[in-house]
Amino acid sequence: MKTLILFFLQTTFLFAQANLDSLMKSISAKPDTARARILNDYAWINRSKNPNSALKSSEEALKIARAINNKNLQARSLNLMGVIYRNLGNYDKSISVYTNALRIAEEVKDSVQIAYSYNNLGGIYRLQGNNTLALEYILKALSVFENLKHKEGISFCTINIGLIYRRQGNYVKALEYLNYTLRLREEINDRPGKALALNLIAEVHFDLGEFNAALKYYLEVEKEYQAVDxxxxxxxxxxxxxxxxxxxxxxxxxxxxxxxxxxxxxxxxxxxxxxxxxxxxxxxxxxxxxxxxxxxxxxxxxxxxxxxxxxxxxxxxxxxxxxxxxxxxxxxxxxxxxxxxxxxxxxxxxxENIALITEMEAIYKSERAEKEKTVLMKDLELREKQTNYLIIILLLIVVMVVIIYSRYLSKKAANKKLQELNAVKDTFFRLIAHDLKTPFNAIFGYTEMLKEDFTILSEEEKLKYITDIGRASKQSYQLLENLLLWSQSESGRIEFNPQTLNLKLIILESKELLMPAAKNKNIEIAVECDDNLTVNADMQMLTTIFRNLISNAIKFTYPGGNVIIHAIDEPKNVKISIKDNGLGMSDETVKRLFKLNEVSTFNGTQGEKGTGLGLILCKEFVSLHKGKIKVDSEPGKGSTFIFTIPK
Structure with missing residues (x-):
């Protein structure tokens, strides 16, 4: 039947690409399902050459599919309509139609149309400049198509990924994906698809300034497109x-x-x-x-x-x-x-978050590899080793803290200092026992769940567990990093190397590092700093100060809030303020902030843990620069951390 349909279409299109009315008359005696499929094939072939006629054809196919309640055909018709709307430049309508196609395809578990819907949506988001969201949908589609060994679908996904990398200026990766697309299109004898892949390869060579290579490909493309009209x-x-x-x-x-x-x-x-x-x-x-x-x-x-x-x-x-x-x-x-x-x-x-895009691609490749049992077991063993390493590091940190505490205690004879050190010891052990226990429990728990229930968990559940493991690991790592820096500072092993630094670059680098956390809470971070403002500071210490203060602001700001980083040039110093419109603090809480013997756990607006150790580290590093730090805060109105750094 399919062969007859294709023969009919090819014959029809040879004669002035048959007008739609004559096509409808010629297939009027055919069964409804066959008519709808012929109309969809007509729409696909004419999607670029005659989009208005193609749109009418797909709409007629959708009408028939709805009349006979064939949801698989409905999903395909809608996906074709979305492609045509995209070619006509109506992206909003295209997204609406693709979303409807995805909903119907999911109802009937039509894997092919589900994957096409994902890739089509990804293609629209790419055109609109949202590469992160685009890649998320395209990788979903690629996973389905690879499971189905659907070469045509895979090629549509890889061409989209190649275009994303080209837009980012990563021409090596772009050519890798586009050449893979070309091989797939040649394997399935898709001549129009081959022409498109060749054209995009030519454009990348043009971007690279390889004009002779580009011209060679363009001339080949010209012949291919003329052949398929x-x-x-x-x-x-x-x-x-x-x-x-x-x-x-x-x-x-x-x-x-x-x-x-x-x-x-x-x-x-x-x-x-x-x-x-x-x-x-x-x-x-x-x-x-x-x-x-x-x-x-x-x-x-x-x-x-x-x-x-x-x-x-x-x-x-x-x-x-x-x-x-x-x-x-x-x-x-x-x-x-x-x-x-x-x-x-x-x-x-x-x-766009290029690091996030790279990470998403790596996660996708990892998940695909984990589907094989042997690779899964190796991965779980690796996770267990990583957990053991983390435990060893934790024990080393505990030992290091105890050693620092003991040395410090031996140098102080005064009872007041002794009491303060006892309080510090208690605080550290409470921090280690509580704030490190919670994320490690999460890591152990989710690892066990992945190991025991991997075959019955959905892909979304697996991704959620892996994301939660990553979040818990980052939480532990940040606390350990602050502990290490504090211990180095207290023991006099941290080097102070001031140099002339561009302040705005340091702020922007710290902001970029923390943007994922801000985006999770839909928090805007504004930077108000002169492009040429410089300070005489230690780069690592200044970066640590900004990382802790910005992270603190995000943590205690409600979703949808704002964080403002402002720098003022003064005669001898630069005054920097980091202001949020979050929880705010009482005067009593503010007085305890920078005291080592009063470190305690604070919860952010979404339950994020904060110990205050980072603020103590900020105070020490500001002091090393001979600067000052203070806090202005009011409950319910947010907080402003202000510090100075010499010019």
Whole structure:
């Protein structure tokens, strides 16, 4: 049956890509299920060449699928409609349709359509600049497709991942995934898919400045797209060839191919292609000193880009506008558009967390490997070894603390100091027994649950347990790190190496490290510091001060709150404040904050543990810099930690 359908479609499309009305008449006598499938196949083949006709076809298929209550066909029809809406630039509608497809596919446990829905959603989020969310959905899809050994589905996922890495400038990883996509498409004899993979490989070589290699691929792409009559792909290929000629300063050839690409992109309403062609025509005319034509091309590019919701198109447009105005020596306009470019790009960078993306890919690969029993057992053994190492480290820390305490005690004869040291000892043992016991219990518990129930746990439960193990480990590690630094400071083994440092860079690095914790509570962190403000400080100590104070602010701020880091340049010092709008403290609590004999456990707004040891460390490090630290706080209105560092 499927062979007959494909033969029918191929025959139909050879004759002027059969109009939809004639197609409907020719299949009217076929069973409903067969008609819906033929209409969906028609929609898929015409999704780029004739998207409006393809949309009508998929809508008719959806209508039939609903009439016969075939939810598998409904899910496929909706996924196809989402692809077409994406090609038409209607991303909001596309997301809505994909989400509906996912819901229906999950109802009937249609693994293929579930995976396509995940990947399609990931593709839209990638286009909108949300690479972290995009990769989360794409990796879900890839896991399902690999279990099904579904090569076509795998290739759609790997092409999306390759595009994400290209956007981040990681061209080695981008080529790795795109070449893998090309091999898969060749294995399944998907000629249009092969052409797309070749085109993207050509674009990466272009990004790398390897223009001869890029031209070779683009010319191959041109032949492939002409063979399958893919007008959108052909427009992109011609644009790529024009780009190579431009870089090689062959402006007449560049102009010829760029005009061909624009004409075709306009004919099929390919908006992104129109924007890129107008921009590059403007640059060509600028090189030819025809600024009147160049102005017209750039104005049209800006008009179309502003009508679209694809943020990367707008970023590219502003960047090239700045470049063009610089060529005209119009530096005021160049600066204006460069600021628009950087503002929009910075807004995207705030949404992206490259470290998180790399971590998510590693987690996915780890989970896939753990499905084999032998690898699972090795992994569990490794976890047990890691736990044992943590216990050994804990014991060493306890011994080290006791030694420090004993040495300190032997040097002090006064009864007052002796009582203080006894209090310190009690505090340390209470910290170690309580604050380290809780996360280790979590690590042991979740490890046992993974070991005993691995085969019956869902993927979501496994990910949750692994995430909880990671969170507990980080909590333990932070306390151990503070203990180690404090012990080094108390024993005089920590080196104080002041140097001239850019304060804003130190603040931004500390902020970036703590952004995952802030994002978990939807907390905004604002930095108000002059770009050129410098201090004379020890880098490790200053970083530790900021890490503890910012972490403290996040911990005691309610979800949705704000943390503001502000730096003021004074004659001899720089005054820094870290302000939150969280729980706040009473005067009595503030008085106890920096006293070693009164270290105690405080709970954050979501039950996060805080011992106050980090604040004691901050006070010692500020004092080493001959600075001062104080706290202004009021219950219910938040706290402000203020300290000074010499210039």
């Amino acid at each position: 893919d007008k959108k792909g052909l427009a992109a290929a011609w644009g790529g060839i024009a780009g190579v000629y431009y870089e090689q300063k062959n402006y007449q050839s560049a102009l010829e191919y760029r005009n061909k690409s624009l004409e075709l992109a306009t004919k099929i309403n390919y908006l992104e292609g129109q924007v890129h062609n107008h921009i590059n025509l403007g640059l060509i005319y600028a090189q030819l000193k025809n600024f009147q034509k160049a102005d017209l091309e750039f104005a049209e590019a800006l008009r179309i880009a502003n009508s679209m919701k694809e943020i990367y198109v707008q970023i590219d447009t502003y960047k090239n506008f700045a470049k063009y105005n610089e060529m005209k020596n119009n530096y005021k306009e160049a600066l204006l558009y460069f600021k628009k470019y950087t503002t929009l790009k910075d807004s995207i960078m705030k949404q």
